[in-house]
Amino acid sequence: MKYIKTRDALQAFYYLIAVDGSVRDDERALFDHIGDNLDAKHFHDYRKEIIDSCDERINQCHDSDDRYDVIVEGVDAVLSHRTDKRAAGIAPRLLLWNMLSVAFADGEYDAVESRLIRHIARTMIADRSIYPEMEHLMRAAYDVRGELDWISNSELPYSEVRPMVDQLEERVNVLQNAAVLLIEDETAAPAPEVMVPEKDVFDQTKDAVDSVVAPVVDQVQQGAQGAADAVKHTFDDNVAPVLNQVGDALKPVNDAVLKPVGNAANEVAKRAGDAANEVAKHAGDAVNEAAKRAGDAAHAVQGFFGGLFGRK
Known part of the structure; x- marks a missing residue:
């Protein structure tokens, strides 16, 4: 803006x-x-x-x-x-x-x-309806003040005056709130754009895993086949050495696949957490900015109505 x-x-x-x-x-x-x-x-x-x-x-x-x-x-x-x-x-x-307030001041x-x-x-201001709406609100406020002045100078009994004053005070509140909303509609901060990744966490994890697994699939299959052949030819003669060979054959699989997969998943989770924290930060900043702008609008309107009706 x-x-x-x-x-x-x-x-x-x-x-x-x-x-x-x-x-x-x-x-x-x-x-x-x-x-x-x-x-x-x-x-x-x-x-x-x-x-x-x-x-x-x-x-x-x-x-x-x-x-x-x-x-x-x-x-x-x-x-x-x-x-x-x-x-x-x-x-x-x-x-x-504020300019209208100055012009109406006297x-x-x-x-x-x-x-x-x-x-x-x-x-x-692009919206052509804003000026006539603001002018109407100010003229209406002056009309209400004129009615209040007339009532305060009248000799009507209090029982008749009080309901009329209450009704006029309510009209003042409506006018004041309408003015604040009219200004706030421009000054309100837009909602922050949520940073949505092209792929969600599960897709990212899958992609990371695939990128690690694919290069070693053939290696795993060859290692497993080699272990099976070793078992077939030597099982009857010496079981323990074969089991050791199988363990040795599977160890590269664990180092090449399982550990990188776990690391990839952890990294994706960390990135997702960082993105969520960034979104929360931007949302918090937007809320604070909106509160400041709303305060500016309320202060300006209160200044006009306060001067007109003696409100604090």
């Missing part, structure tokens, strides 16, 4: 804040808050560079239409830089959610902000 580099994502956030024609002090404070959340360790080292770079581009504009086009060019340039490293970037859906999601975010969604 490709991530937007953190610094580039922050530059896109600044362009969003500036797209309506000005950057207020409270919007700069919001930008600083986002930067601290995304890159607390390094953000203030390059904060001024981001602002100066964006302002320099924006100051080239002559009117509002030109301003929007110039900002779009700047956004496209910074969001084109991608990385495979999760720690160095932000997932596209997570970036889109309760006034104006047309030019919507236009820019729709453009970003089209260029970053």
Whole structure:
């Protein structure tokens, strides 16, 4: 999965804040808050560079239409830089959610902000349904907050208010969970591919045994035939020497076949065990990565709903 580099994502956030024609002090404070959340360790080292770079581009504009086009060019340039490293970037859906959160922060999601975010969604996310779903969730959340505000300012008795508040709180939980799932659907790590050998352990063992046995089959048969002939001609005269000869004849068979077969089987078992351990390791890494990504999604959604409804 490709991530937007953190610094580039922050530059896109600044362009969003500036797209309506000005950057207020409270919007700069919001930008600083986002930067601290995304890159607390390094953000203030390059904060001024981001602002100066964006302002320099924006100051080239002559009117509002030109301003929007110039900002779009700047956004496209910074969001084109991608990385495979999760720690160095932000997932596209997570970036889109955070941008919508910024745009809705003052309760006034104006047309030019919507236009820019729709453009970003089209260029970053293949699934065209994601942006309208996220926007719908945020608008629905604001509608619920409006109803809660109305109820809290009403003179209705508590017995009538309490069931309505409970119902609205449940709607908030549903909206919040839906938002987390919408972001997680992209950030969830794919299941690791299980490394299945072309042949199973039994087939591998058979092949190993065959490779050892085949070269010595003729030798075994000749040795056994020689032992039988020796027994036939000398049995009546001297049994003990013949038995010794038979034992000597079978000893090469044991050394040439049985020991290599056992070694081959042990080696196949060892390789199978190593492969199983490797699969388990990759599966564990994938689970941990999925947990981290899910945490990012939950944190971002909680930030929006927490600010909107005063939740911790």
